[in-house]
Amino acid sequence: MSSPFNGLFDRITHSSAVSHWRRVAREARQMGLPDLRRERQKARQLRTYLNELIHSADERLALPMIGSHAFQKPFGTDWYWRPELWRGPLPSPGMSSVETKSMLGDEVTLFHDCAFSELTLRxxxxxxxxxxxxxxxxxxxxxxxxxxxxxxxxLPKAALTDLSRSHIIRMDTIVEMEKPLEIFAxxxxxxxxxxxxxxxxxxxxEEDVLVEFDLAYSKLNEKRIQKAWVDLIFEGPEMNQVILRELTFSRRPRAAF
Incomplete structure (x- = not known):
């Protein structure tokens, strides 16, 4: 348990830090370039930790519970995962006129071959x-x-740990569309x-939108696995809005016969 002295010290330290950065922000337009460059570097370092704190706090404090991995899993599941975009708030929540290879967060990337992009992600x-x-x-x-x-x-490295041809990888999702289209995984x-x-x-x-990838029918070399990823391919997407309310992955050994 922290002492009253520690609480008072934390408040004084915080107040001093806020005052410092308030003053630096006000003086930034008139500050000499060497000083400005130095303060910018310190601010960037601070922002990294602040963003990490805010992301973690939002995950734990908001409802429905941010950061949740809770979802229905098949019996025998030995790995499961919900990507960060569906778990917690991203520092940059969206983009417009999205160019190919643009990333939303660290795990989701958009690919297309449009000459002129009229795509938005949010x-x-x-x-x-x-x-x-x-x-x-x-x-x-x-x-x-x-x-x-x-x-x-x-997919994260944990998905590949002890992965073998006896495994089934499952993807569950909830999809909303303005008009019908085909989606392949x-x-x-x-x-x-x-x-x-x-x-x-x-x-x-169907009521449950899921697909399963049975690795028994693959030619996977289990000893040389390096990485894995899933493409969601949208056929005929023009003039449409698609919302992926949920996206989860799980892995289980296939039943022995």
């Missing part, structure tokens, strides 16, 4: 009682002159010089 706060994921992703597509559009989700696993790919179409009009 992280949304989920507020519905039925939502387990704290956040969702909205993609607005206006004119689309490309031949492909995909979201790439990089492609699992990619790089092993040595080769990349194993398994493609499934999302059953968008």
């Amino acid at each position: 992280q949304l706060r989920n507020l519905r009682e039925a939502d387990l994921a704290p956040y969702g992703l909205r993609m607005d597509v206006f004119k689309f002159d490309g031949s492909f559009l995909s979201l790439v989700i990089n 492609r699992l990619n696993i790089k092993h040595g010089p080769n990349t194993e790919q398994i493609v499934r179409e999302l059953p968008l009009y």
